[in-house]
Amino acid sequence: MSKSDAMIEFRDVHKYYGDYHALRGITATIRPGEFFSLLGPSGCGKTTLLRTIAGFEDISSGAVLVDGRDMAGVPANKRPTNMVFQSYAIFPHLSVEENVGFGLRRDPRSKEEKARAVGEALEMVGLKGYGKRAAHALSGGQRQRVALARALILKPKVLLLDEPLSALDKKMREQMQMELIKLQRQVGITFILVTHDQEEALVMSDRIAVMFEGEIAQLADPETLYRRPNSRKVADFIGTMNFLPAKVLEEGPEAVEIEAAGFGRIHVEASQVMGKTTPEGATVGFRPETLTILYDGNAATDRESMGTIDEVVYFGDMTYYDVRIDGTDAPVRISMRNVFGRPVLDIGARARVGWSPGALVLFR
């Protein structure tokens, strides 16, 4: 792989803590200028993997390359990466500007130039004029901005973000997500974000690696992950998905004919089939928004089924219905955008459910 299309390269990275196998053969490439996320539940190894890039964790075998250079034996302070810590790690004994300028000690520039660089970095993160403040007097959001400025002022090739938004409240988190995206576009540096929040990963990333138990389960852009999750596990972790058992009737090289209770016979294109063919049964997956409740006067969709409403969850802009399709055991979740003048249905009401075979995925 040439230098220009891989900023980070993991080559069969393994990490053991004693007997515990924390990273199980990670092989992946992160492109320059990309906003990349490592997503997974706690304990899946995402933070460990991030720390192998920073140089805080040794790897047991394999290789980690940054900009084409093998990082084996390179200490953390000599790596072209900087990190925003989960706790932000803002030095409490230093002022804001001393924190931001911490890494400039050996910078050959004059004192005045360094002070200007610190001022610019603070302005970039929206903290102009905060330089003289004591670090311990800052709010969580401000600490995070200081941590960002402190890392970005060193112009790293890669910025590592270890769950930087998890300590903020929802509103602040959403605001910082937008700011981080803008900042990343502005500086053009590769950002690698560790998060357990699938929504955060979908909103912010160019590409996402979903990790389970020390392995990358799927690496793709957000839309592919959402529409074409390659396993039930990934589908379940990212958003909500309805799973229905299905029976394979006919199997061809380009399509599969299946039958799912309540939905009848379905023709599934090969591109919608995830996983290798196994003789056991298959599972059909539907996102809640690919199913629609049809009101009177709605044009008929590709396919229709009848069902009874089991549960209604009202969200303001959306309503979630759990609908039990006739002939099935478990209800499916359907999300509907609320439209003015269209009533929210009641529990127990009968409903026509419209769906399209093109919107489903088949897990083998």
Add this chain to the structure above:
Amino acid sequence: MASNGGTGGGSGRSEAASGLLLISPPLVYAVLLLAAPLFMVVVYSLSLEGGGFGLANYVTVWTDRINRLLMLRSLTVSLSVTLVTVVLAYPVAYFVSFHVKPEKKALWLFLITIPFWTSYLIRVFLWKVILGYNGVINSGLMELGIISEPLQAINYNVQALVITLAHAYAPFAILPIFVALEKIDRSFLEAGRDLGESQFMTFLRVTLPLSMPGVIAAVLIVFIPTVGDYVTPDLIGGGKLPMIANRIEGTMLKQNNRELGSAIAVSAMMVVAAVSVIFLLVNRRFLRGTK
């Protein structure tokens, strides 16, 4: 804090009252056994021989060359002890905090306090045996033919005093420094490394300043009691190296001059307080803003 106090004055007052009740036994104890005697000493120091009150005793204390000399020796000894103790305690505390496995730390702290299992007098005598004219070190070195006559540098002098006291106070210095080091979030050290500093520079720029509250506590804990130490100069110095406390004892008991003895005691206290306050002021930037 202020907002907590504002939740109704009545409940706040009764809370304060029950708090006062809770601390009253030690409070009474402290007033009777600490504040009252201290007050008596101050009163004595201001009483004049012919009745009435005045500063004459203090004038006598400070015009006496011997008092000034002994005060200076006390300060020299205790400052040296403080320096030696804290400089030697820091690496021990650092080692236990950073390099000992968490489950073994309690054991290490326990081992550090083992010297306290022996009486202080016995420990002082042991040092006398080790450092004395015919002590372990001198006879050992002579046996080996390294020296031909006993070293004068280690017995009955200030060095011997400093060695003995530094050993005695080591745990007092290790523990506060250890606590300060334990409180440092390890991500600060990773941040230091991440921002391009070597391990040593990270220590200087992050670990050391963040552990300063512990160092300051250690300095005060060692400095304040050693100035007034009374047993060690008597035993190690063999009566030839009195410090200010020995002078106070001599004046108060042997010469039965309570007024002058009290004046020396209060003067020594003032000097210790002044040195401590100056030290705290110099280091106040390390104490502000600690979480």
